[in-house]
Amino acid sequence: MTRPTALIAEDEQLLAQALRAELAQAWPELDVVAMVGDGRSAVVAALERLPEVLFLDIRMPGQDGLSAAAELADTWPLDKAPLPQLVFVTAYDEYAVRAFEQQAVDYVLKPVQTERLRKTVGRLQAALTARSPAPPDSASAAIEETLAQWRRMLSAAGNGALPGLPATAPAPLKLIAASDAGGATVRMVPIDEVQYFEAADKYVRVLSASHEYLIRTPLKQLLPQLDPNTFWQVHRAVVVNTHAIEAVHRDEAGKLHLQLRNRAERLAVSRLFAHLFRAM
Incomplete structure (x- = not known):
């Protein structure tokens, strides 16, 4: 019987070593095949080693x-291995813990708490046992179930705030202040004219039917300010105005692409968000 495998991504080396030592006690059969200190390295190592479990620190440089999790959800070679089980590593925070518990999200606290880790290990062991071996005709259903789980986990842990945190939702934006390509002029762009937003390096591109603008607000901070009935995230780096979508195309590999009105480029839809267009 092959040993289950795992990757640990944690930028604090002592905490990473402590987690590995605690895992050795709680789950002696687990083989930690890689330890990295940032999300980029985690993606590279995970795609190379294809571990069955990912321990990802939420905040890394x-x-x-x-x-990293969002990128892996889209690039994982499903023909070679099923999506791994996902566990977030987080510093103790009462609101974060409450949110994770409400969403049934697997998490590990740092500094590592033995009893909390043992609960996570028990759930991971049960999940790995339940999915293998799986009947061939259930493969698609298993993939969709895992993707749905990843969506819930990323939603619970992301977007700059956690469910359970006291917050008031702002009214959706009507105008957005954005710089033109040269950066010399700030335009007040009506939000209804925006066809999509795309994260690019230190900026977010704001694309209308005929113009491109730039803003410095990160996409994860912009999302809560947009009307969720109109603007959908379709990729880790792209949010699209649904009123601008003309057609949804599926290529030979089964990947979805959006054709927008008045723009020539097509926008890729990641696996995490493909379910939004299943009925179309």
Whole structure:
């Protein structure tokens, strides 16, 4: 019988070593095949080693654990291995813990707490046992179930706030202040004219039918300010105005692409958000 495998992504080396040592006690059969300190390295190592469990620190320098998970959901080679079980590593916070518990999200606290880790290990062991071996005709259903679980987890842990945190939702934006391409002029762009937003380096591109603008607000901070009935996230780096969608195309590999009105480019839809267009 092959040993279950795991990857640990944690930027604090002592905490990473402590987690590995605690896992060795709680789950001796687990083989930690890689330990990395940032999200970018986590993506590279995970795609190379295809572990069955990912322990991702939510906050890491550069690409954080949430972005790494979103990228892996879209790039994971499902023909080689099923999506791994996902566990978030987080510093203790009463609101975060309450939110994770409400969403049934697997998490590990740092510094590592033995009893909490044992509960997570028990759930992981049960999940791995339940999914293997799976009948061939259930493969698609299993993939969709895992993707749905990842969506819930990313939603619970992301977007700059956690469910359970006291917050008031702002009214949806009507106008957005954005710079033109040269950066010399700020335009007040009606939100209804925006066809899509795309994260790019330190900026977010704001695309209308005929113009491009730039804003510095990160996409995860912008999302809560948009009307969720109109603007849908379709990729980790793209939010689209649904009123601008002309057609949804599926390529030979089964991936979805959006054709917008008045724009030539097509927008890729990631696996995490493909369910939004299933009935179309």
